Amino acid sequence: xxxxxxxxxxxxxxxxxxxxxxxxxxxxxxxxxxxxxxxxxxxxxxxxxxxxxxxxxxxxxxxxxxxxxxxxxxxxxxxxxxxxxxxxxxxxxxxxxxxxxxxxxxxxxxxxxxxxxxxxxxxxxxxxxxxxxxxxxxxxxxxxxxxxxxxxxxxxxxxxxxxxxxxxxxxxxxxxxxxxxxxxxxxxxxxxxxxxxxxxxxxxxxxxxxxxxxxxxxxxxxxxxxxxxxxxxxxxxxxxxxxxxxxxxxxxxxxxxxxxxxxxxxxxxxxxxxxxxxxxxxxxxxxxxxxxxxxxxxxxxxxxxxxxxxxxxxxxxxxxxxxxxxxxxxxxxxxxxxxxxxxxxxxxxxx
Amino acid sequence: xxxxxxxxxxxxxxxxxxxxxxxxxxxxxxxxxxxxxxxxxxxxxxxxxxxxxxxxxxxxxxxxxxxxxxxxxxxxxxxxxxxxxxxxxxxxxxxxxxxxxxxxxxxxxxxxxxxxxxxxxxxxxxxxxxxxxxxxxxxxxxxxxxxxxxxxxxxxxxxxxxxxxxxxxxxxxxxxxxxxxxxxxxxxxxxxxxxxxxxxxxxxxxxxxxxxxxxxxxxxxxxxxxxxxxxxxxxxxxxxxxxxxxxxxxxxxxxxxxxxxxxxxxxxxxxxxxxxxxxxxxxxxxxxxxxxxxxxxxxxxxxxxxxxxxxxxxxxxxxxxxxxxxxxxxxxxxxxxxxxxxxx
Amino acid sequence: xxxxxxxxxxxxxxxxxxxxxxxxxxxxxxxxxxxxxxxxxxxxxxxxxxxxxxxxxxxxxxxxxxxxxxxxxxxxxxxxxxxxxxxxxxxxxxxxxxxxxxxxxxxxxxxxxxxxxxxxxxxxxxxxxxxxxxxxxxxxxxxxxxxxxxxxxxxxxxxxxxxxxxxxxxxxxxxxxxxxxxxxxxxxxxxxxxxxxxxxxxxxxxxxxxxxxxxxxxxxxxxxxxxxxxxxxxxxxxxxxxxxxxxxxxxxx
Numbered sequence: 001x002x003x004x005x006x007x008x009x010x011x012x013x014x015x016x017x018x019x020x021x022x023x024x025x026x027x028x029x030x031x032x033x034x035x036x037x038x039x040x041x042x043x044x045x046x047x048x049x050x051x052x053x054x055x056x057x058x059x060x061x062x063x064x065x066x067x068x069x070x071x072x073x074x075x076x077x078x079x080x081x082x083x084x085x086x087x088x089x090x091x092x093x094x095x096x097x098x099x100x101x102x103x104x105x106x107x108x109x110x111x112x113x114x115x116x117x118x119x120x121x122x123x124x125x126x127x128x129x130x131x132x133x134x135x136x137x138x139x140x141x142x143x144x145x146x147x148x149x150x151x152x153x154x155x156x157x158x159x160x161x162x163x164x165x166x167x168x169x170x171x172x173x174x175x176x177x178x179x180x181x182x183x184x185x186x187x188x189x190x191x192x193x194x195x196x197x198x199x200x201x202x203x204x205x206x207x208x209x210x211x212x213x214x215x216x217x218x219x220x221x222x223x224x225x226x227x228x229x230x231x232x233x234x235x236x237x238x239x240x241x242x243x244x245x246x247x248x249x250x251x252x253x254x255x256x257x258x259x260x261x262x263x264x265x266x267x268x269x270x271x272x273x274x275x276x277x278x279x280x281x282x283x284x285x286x287x288x289x290x291x292x293x294x295x296x297x298x299x300x301x302x303x304x305x306x307x308x309x310x311x312x313x314x315x316x317x318x319x320x321x322x323x324x325x326x327x328x329x330x331x332x333x334x335x336x337x338x339x340x341x342x343x344x345x346x347x348x349x350x351x
Numbered sequence: 352x353x354x355x356x357x358x359x360x361x362x363x364x365x366x367x368x369x370x371x372x373x374x375x376x377x378x379x380x381x382x383x384x385x386x387x388x389x390x391x392x393x394x395x396x397x398x399x400x401x402x403x404x405x406x407x408x409x410x411x412x413x414x415x416x417x418x419x420x421x422x423x424x425x426x427x428x429x430x431x432x433x434x435x436x437x438x439x440x441x442x443x444x445x446x447x448x449x450x451x452x453x454x455x456x457x458x459x460x461x462x463x464x465x466x467x468x469x470x471x472x473x474x475x476x477x478x479x480x481x482x483x484x485x486x487x488x489x490x491x492x493x494x495x496x497x498x499x500x501x502x503x504x505x506x507x508x509x510x511x512x513x514x515x516x517x518x519x520x521x522x523x524x525x526x527x528x529x530x531x532x533x534x535x536x537x538x539x540x541x542x543x544x545x546x547x548x549x550x551x552x553x554x555x556x557x558x559x560x561x562x563x564x565x566x567x568x569x570x571x572x573x574x575x576x577x578x579x580x581x582x583x584x585x586x587x588x589x590x591x592x593x594x595x596x597x598x599x600x601x602x603x604x605x606x607x608x609x610x611x612x613x614x615x616x617x618x619x620x621x622x623x624x625x626x627x628x629x630x631x632x633x634x635x636x637x638x639x640x641x642x643x644x645x646x647x648x649x650x651x652x653x654x655x656x657x658x659x660x661x662x663x664x665x666x667x668x669x670x671x672x673x674x675x676x677x678x679x680x681x682x683x684x685x686x687x688x689x690x691x692x693x694x695x
Numbered sequence: 696x697x698x699x700x701x702x703x704x705x706x707x708x709x710x711x712x713x714x715x716x717x718x719x720x721x722x723x724x725x726x727x728x729x730x731x732x733x734x735x736x737x738x739x740x741x742x743x744x745x746x747x748x749x750x751x752x753x754x755x756x757x758x759x760x761x762x763x764x765x766x767x768x769x770x771x772x773x774x775x776x777x778x779x780x781x782x783x784x785x786x787x788x789x790x791x792x793x794x795x796x797x798x799x800x801x802x803x804x805x806x807x808x809x810x811x812x813x814x815x816x817x818x819x820x821x822x823x824x825x826x827x828x829x830x831x832x833x834x835x836x837x838x839x840x841x842x843x844x845x846x847x848x849x850x851x852x853x854x855x856x857x858x859x860x861x862x863x864x865x866x867x868x869x870x871x872x873x874x875x876x877x878x879x880x881x882x883x884x885x886x887x888x889x890x891x892x893x894x895x896x897x898x899x900x901x902x903x904x905x906x907x908x909x910x911x912x913x914x915x916x917x918x919x920x921x922x923x924x925x926x927x928x929x930x931x932x933x934x935x936x937x938x939x940x941x942x943x944x945x946x947x948x
Contacts, residue, residue: 093696093700095696095697095700096697096913099911139809140913140914140915141915142850142851142911142915142916142917143850199502199506200469200813201809202466202808202809202847204849271498271499407801407803407840407842407859408799408801408840408859408860408861408900409801409803409842409857409859439819439820440819440823440842440843440844440845441842443819443820443823443824444820445820464845464846464847466808466847467808467816467845467847469813469816469817470816470819470845472816472817473817473819473820494847644898647897647898648897648898651897651898666848666852667846667847667848668846669844669845669846669847671803671842671844672803672805672844672846673803674803674805674855674857674859674902674904675805675855677857677892677895677897677902677904678855678857678891678892678904681892681895
C-alpha cells in the first residue's frame with residue numbers, strides 16, 4: 001500500500017506529465033508564495049517538487065506563512081528540500097519580499113468560515129491589508145514577471161439559481177449587512193487594490209477566482225459540505241444535509257487546482273481574471289451518495305435537518321476562459337477525486 | 352453615407368519639423384498655414400516636432416523661436432483652429448503652455464508615451480482651466496495592448512481631455528491592430544477618438560481608414576505626408592479616400608490638393624520617402640522622429656543605421672530618448688571588449 | 696513599517712514628531728513636499744537642526760556633494776536639487792572647468808516608469824525647473840534646459856542621464872580629464888554611478904552620458920534616480936556629522 005506522501009506524489013506527477021510546456025516560463029525562476037502552507041500552498045509545493053525533481057525546472061521557492069517553520073518540520077518531504085525556503089511571518093506586516101523573486105502567488109488569506117462568524121474583523125484585516133502589503137512590497141522588485149492574486153469565486157456575489165455557470169464578468173452584488181460578508185468583501189477589495197496597482201504601477205498581475213475543491217491536505221475540520229460528508233463517513237456517522245439536497249456545488253481536485261494556478265502564473269495575460277474550479281454542478285444529495293458508496297456499512301444520508309426555510313444555493317463556475325487562454329483542462333474526474341481523497345484519509349498519517 | 356462629422360487635424364507644420372531637422376522657416380509657415388486655412392482643415396498644428404519646449408540639443412533646435420512660429424500661424428488662421436503638441440517632460444505649464452495661451456492657441460494636444468498618461472494630468476488641467484480645448488495623445492501605440500490603451504485614455508479623459516488621439520508614432524501598426532484598439536476606445540470612451548498614422552510600413556492610409564471604420568472621429572494627415580520617418584498619412588489622399596467613402600468633413604478636396612501641391616514646392620528637399628532606414632524603423636518599432644539623427648550618428652561613427660534601429664527597438668526606447676542613439680551607435684562602433692573611448 | 700521593524704523610532708505626527716524629540720535630533724532629512732518644506736524649514740531653523748531638503752522647495756543652498764560639500768556645511772538648510780541634478784550637475788561643473796564659456800547646456804534623464812510614483816509625475820514641471828536652475832548656476836551658463844523621459848521597458852531600465860553642451864571649439868581632451876576626475880569623486884558616495892559615454896562631439900554638441908544603478912538595498916536597483924539623491928543627502932549628513940565630531944555638537948550655530 002502506498003503512503004500518503006506517495007499518493008500525493010503520484011497525483012502531482014500525473015497532473016504535470018505531458019503538460020510542462022504550459023509552465024515553461026517558470027523554469028529557473030524564483031517564486032514567492034504567501035500562505036504557502038495552506039491547502040493550495042501545500043499542493044503548489046508538491047507540484048514544484050515534481051517539476052524540479054523530474055523535469056529539471058530549477059525553481060526556487062520562498063514560502064511565507066505564520067507557521068512556515070512548523071510546516072517544514074511536519075512535512076519533511078517538502079520542508080527538507082533545499083530549493084524551498086520557509087519564512088515565518090504575518091502578511092499584515094510584510095514590507096519586503098526576497099529580491100530575487102520573479103513570480104508571486106498571493107494565497108495568504110483567512111478562509112475558515114468559522115472565523116467569519118467568530119472573528120470577522122481579523123478576516124477583513126488579513127485579507128485586505130495583507131493583499132495591500134504584498135502588492136506594495138512587490139512593487140519594489142527588480143525583475144517581477146507575474147503575480148497571481150488568489151481571490152475567490154464568491155466575489156461575484158450569490159449566483160442566481162437560474163444561471164447555470166458564472167463567468168468572470170458575472171456580478172450580483174455582495175450584501176454587506178452580515179458579518180459573513182466580510183470574506184467576499186475583503187477578497188473583492190483585494191481585487192480592487194490589485195487592479196489599482198496594475199493601473200498605477202503597471203504591476204504584471206493576474207487574478208484567479210477559485211471555487212470549491214477537495215483533496216488530500218484539506219482539513220476535515222472545515223465546516224464545508226464536502227469535508228463534513230467525508231468526516232462523518234469516516235467516523236461512521238450519518239451525513240446530514242440542511243436542505244433537501246438540491247443545493248448545487250462543483251468540486252475540482254487539488255492537483256488540478258494547483259496546476260491551474262501555476263499555469264495562470266506562467267501564461268496568464270496580465271490584468272485578466274480566471275475562474276478556477278469544476279464546471280460540473282452536482283446536487284449535494286448526489287455528492288453525498290458518491291461519497292458514501294466508498295464506505296461499508298453505507299452511512300445514512302439525512303436531508304432537511306435544518307430549518308424548513310433553508311434555501312438552496314448554487315455555485316458553479318464557467319471555466320472556458322481559463323481553458324482557452326491558459327490551455328488547461330480538468331484532468332481528474334469527480335469520482336476519482338473523491339476516491340483519492342478518501343484513500344488518503346484512510347491511510348494512516350504516519351505511513 | 353456616414354453620418355458623423357470627422358474632425359481633420361493637419362500637423363504638417365509640426366510633424367514635418369522632424370523631416371527637415373526642425374528647419375521650418377517663417378515663410379514656409381506663413382504660406383502653408385494660409386493654404387491649410389483655405390482648405391478648411393479643422394486644426395493646423397504648428398511647432399517643433401516634439402511639441403512645445405522641445406527645441407533642444409537633444410532633439411534638435413528649431414530654426415526660429417516657438418513664439419514666432421505660433422504668432423505667424425495665428426495670423427494666418429481664421430476658420431481653422433491653431434493646435435500645438437505638448438509633451439510633459441519637455442514643456443512645462445507655466446512656461447510654454449502659458450505662452451501658447453497668450454498667443455491664442457485654440458487646441459492643446461497633450462501627449463505622453465502610451466503607458467504614461469498620468470504625466471499629462473497637470474498640463475491638461477492647466478489648459479482646461481484656461482478655457483481652451485485639450486486632447487490627450489497616446490504615442491507609440493504599438494507598444495501597448497488595447498486594454499492598457501483604454502485604461503490610459505480613461506485617465507486622460509478623467510483629467511479633462513476632450514478627445515483622445517492614438518499615434519502610431521513608429522508606423523509599426525497593422526490595420527487589424529488599429530481596428531481593435533480604436534474600436535475598443537470608441538466603444539468605451541465618452542470623448543471622440545482619433546488616429547495619427549506614420550507610413551513606415553506603407554500602411555498609413557489603410558490604418559487611417561481602419562480607424563475611421565472602427566468609429567474614429569478625428570483623423571490626422573499631413574500634406575504630401577510631410578512628417579517624421581516615412582511620413583504621415585498624406586492629407587490629400589486621406590481626404591480623397593474619405594470623400595469616396597462618404598465621410599462628412601469640412602475640408603475642401605480641391606483646396607487640400609492645392610495645399611499638397613504647395614507643400615511639394617515648399618518642402619521639396621525634405622519630403623519623406625520610404626527607404627531602408629524608415630522600413631527598418633517601422634519593423635523595429637522605433638519612434639519615426641529618430642530617422643534623421645540615427646542616420647547622422649551612424650554616419651559619423653561608421654555603423655549601419657539599420658543595426659542602430661534594431662538595437663534601439665530591442666531596448667524599447669520611447670519618443671524623447673534621442674540621446675540613446677548616440678550611446679547605441681557608439682557601442683556598435685566599438686570593437687567587442689575594448690574600453691570605450693570614441694574619437695572626438 | 697520597515698523602519699519600525701529595524702528599531703528606528705517612528706511617529707505618525709508629522710513635523711510634531713520631530714519637535715517632540717528635539718533633544719535627540721541634530722539633522723533632519725525632509726522628503727515630504729515643497730509645500731510642506733516651506734513650513735518645516737522655519738521649525739528646523741528655530742530648533743537649530745540642519746535641514747537636508749529632498750523636495751524641490753529650494754529654501755536653502757543647492758547642494759551637490761561632489762561640487763560644493765564644504766560650502767554647504769556652513770548653512771542650516773541645504774537643498775538636494777533633484778535626481779537629475781545630482782547626476783548631471785557634477786558633469787556640467789566639470790565641463791565648465793575645462794572650457795572657458797558654455798553657450799548652452801542641457802540635461803536629459805531617462806528613468807524607469809516604475810521608479811516614478813504619482814508624486815513625481817504630478818510634480819514633473821517643478822523637477823524641470825529645479826534641475827534647470829541647478830545646472831545653470833553650477834555651470835555658470837544662463838541658457839539651460841532639462842528634459843525627463845519615462846521608459847516603461849521591462850525589465851526596468853537604469854537611470855541614464857545625458858549632458859549636452861553647446862560650446863564653441865570645446866577642449867575635448869581637457870573636458871575628458873575633468874569629467875573623469877569628477878566621476879571618481881561621485882563614485883565615492885554613489886557606488887552605482889558610471890560613465891557610459893565619455894565626452895565626445897557629435898553634430899556640434901558635446902555629449903557625456905552617465906548611468907546610475909541603484910544599490911538595491913530596499914528600493915529596486917532600477918531606482919537609481921531615487922538612490923542618487925538619497926546617497927547625496929547621506930554624504931552631506933556624514934560630512935556634517937564629521938564636522939560636529941570635530942567642533943562639538945551644535946557649536947557652529
